[in-house]
Amino acid sequence: MPTKIEKDSVTGQNTTGHEWDGIKELNTPLPTWWLYVLYATVLWSIGQFVLYPSIPGVRTYFSGVLGYSAREELVQKMQAAADQKAPFLDRIRQASLADIRKTPELLGYAVAGGRVAFAENCAGCHQSGGAGAKGYPSLADDEWLWGGNLAEIERTIRYGIRSAHPDSRTSLMPRFGLDGVLERDKIDDAAEFVLSLSNRATNADAAKRGATVYAENCAACHGNAGAGQRELGAPNLADGIWIYGGDKASIVKVIAESRNGVMPAWTDRLDPAVIKMLTVYVHALGGGE
Amino acid sequence: MAPLDGGTGSFYATRAKVYPRAVGGFYRRIKWAFLAVLLGIYYIVPWLRWDRGPGAPDQAVLIDLPGRRAYFLWIEIWPQEVYYLSGLLILGAVGLFLATSLLGRVWCGYACPQTVWTDLFMWVERLIEGDRVQRMRLDQQPLTTAKGARKVAKHSAWLLISAATGGAWVFYFIDAPTAFAEIFSGQSSVEVYFFIGLFTATTYLLAGWAREQVCTYMCPWPRFQAAMLDVHSLVVTYRDYRGEKRGKHKQGETWEGRGDCVDCRACVVVCPTGIDIRDGQQLECIGCGLCADACDEIMDRVGRPRGLIAFDTLANVSAAGRGETGRYRVLRPRTIAYGLLLLVVGAVMAVALAMRADVELTVLRDRSPLFVTLADGAIRNGYTVKVLNKTRQLQAYRLTVDGLPGARLAIVGDGSITDDQAHASLEVKPDAVGTFRVTVRAERRQLAGEATDVRFRLEGDNDARASQATVFLGPKP
Known part of the structure; x- marks a missing residue:
């Protein structure tokens, strides 16, 4: 409470009566209605206390007269969003992949939904945007191990590669070195020959020797000119794309130890509509055929 | 001067109601002219048409929020170009600084919406309840049918004006002719009615009830306008060297040995913020000059020269007090700086507008x-x-x-x-x-x-x- 109200001689005004280290303040009163506005806000807050959840208890809380719950609101909103999505998902489930691509409305929805599903399920290995990483093929380039049209992409997503699913795509590259099929120098020659397919051989003699090794051991799957074979998922060895690296050491290692990459089957884990959206999205990343 | 707290020590005080008396004169005529022009602009602009071809709105000035476009005559602003709005605000602010450093608070006294609408509301009040003395008497009377009728008439008129104000505001955001028809046929959206209601309420409260309290308690501008003013700015001033020593004057008495101020309080009773200009520069003064009009009237009547209260610079007043002749300094570092800034920002905006690509x-x-x-x-x-x-x-x-x-x-x-x-x-x-x-x-x-x-x-x-x-x-x- 103010203790010592004084009259200031210069202005003729009273002081507030408070004093802080010798500093006094002139009293310039606020309009009374200003104070009533403060009281009104206090009343308002009491209203909020009564109407909305406010007072916490040990196990529960006072839930308010209106019975409002933020959690319930979230559930309702999620349900509303799901209801909104349902007709689209139904249409996608029923439409063929080609039809989805031809209908701009469905295509836009599928690409957007596919992007989300891709980020959740695929980007861990294939990276966002399908950029790929060592051992995980890029999905944005123009080469496909098992085929890049809509049907092939969908099949790969559904059943996986070397997965546990009975319909999985599968093939096996032998471990030429570890299993003692080829001598060390033969593997080296074969690698030189593989390099020569993309004109990068450094030792012409070794490459020539390697041609024979290649023809006997590799050509059955990878083709005589190294063009690969999609039925077996055998990569093209004559182009600029290398899943495990295109330098000689990497090639030698692959021949000697083999790499049989695995992709899981998604058919039991994802809704068919989601797999369709993923298919359309992956197809649109830049390499779709 | 009585203590503001009335000697009670309370931190709150009931507002002393201001009953400004009607006054005529030079500044009052300028104020009426400003009021007419500004209200005219406000109400007419949404109705101006501008042909932009098929498919585009034909309203000259329109801020289309759902369509994410602002139309201003031939200019069409996209959301990415909101810097034009920033530029306009900067121009407005610097223009305000320049006007203040030259002419004092002319914005507050003449052009501010709070002043314009308060003036309009006071005019209505005067028409219905009469001038200062009648109004004060009416407020002291016990409630009678006649008093009630006048009060109801006044507040109804205020509410009508407020509704028209709020109504015109929404026309800047939706096509005016369509909106006008829809508002009266009850077809407008809830948002439209909400905003009309909001602006009706604020206009009614601010111009009818709060009045000068908006300037003294709510508005930040009076608090820092002193930074734009200096002793060479024209402000409404009481020429104390001429007026003092003040005192009552009877006809025929000599003017020797005394000042021209006859202490008639005409300057006080006409003041819309209820202050006494003779106390010097005050935060509450909005610089409207009505006190100068009132004083000139009195000076004419007592046969003394006009201009005891006038727009003058503090430097001139103190010079004149020393018996010297002051001089007006329009070109000062601050006015030159504000003027240059205004030119530069204006030029930048004009160039940006001219180079605007399609x-x-x-x-x-x-x-x-x-x-x-x-x-x-x-x-x-x-x-x-x-x-x-x-x-x-x-x-x-x-x-x-x-x-x-x-x-x-x-x-x-x-x-x-x-x-x-x-x-x-x-x-x-x-x-x-x-x-x-x-x-x-x-x-x-x-x-x-x-x-x-x-x-x-x-x-x-x-x-x-x-x-x-x-x-x-x-x-x-």
């Missing part, structure tokens, strides 16, 4: 993949290209890329890259943003290391062109 190009590089190595060893980068077509016609643009000889462009349309050309053709709808996924493919030997500087160029009809620099990424050489 097309804009934005290029966003894909973040993942950074680049794609293709089977033949070529490198491909992906970009999201946005083209803003600000014209009212369908436009076909041609997109090329500089800095990568032999680069091929393709649009990722329905998911497959079909065409592969040295340029991409982009078609954008009228008054819309076209978004395209564009891939650029280049031979590896054309790249200058990991990142190659490139520039996208967009060309259209009528010399429409835009460009944006970005980079093309590739593997480590």
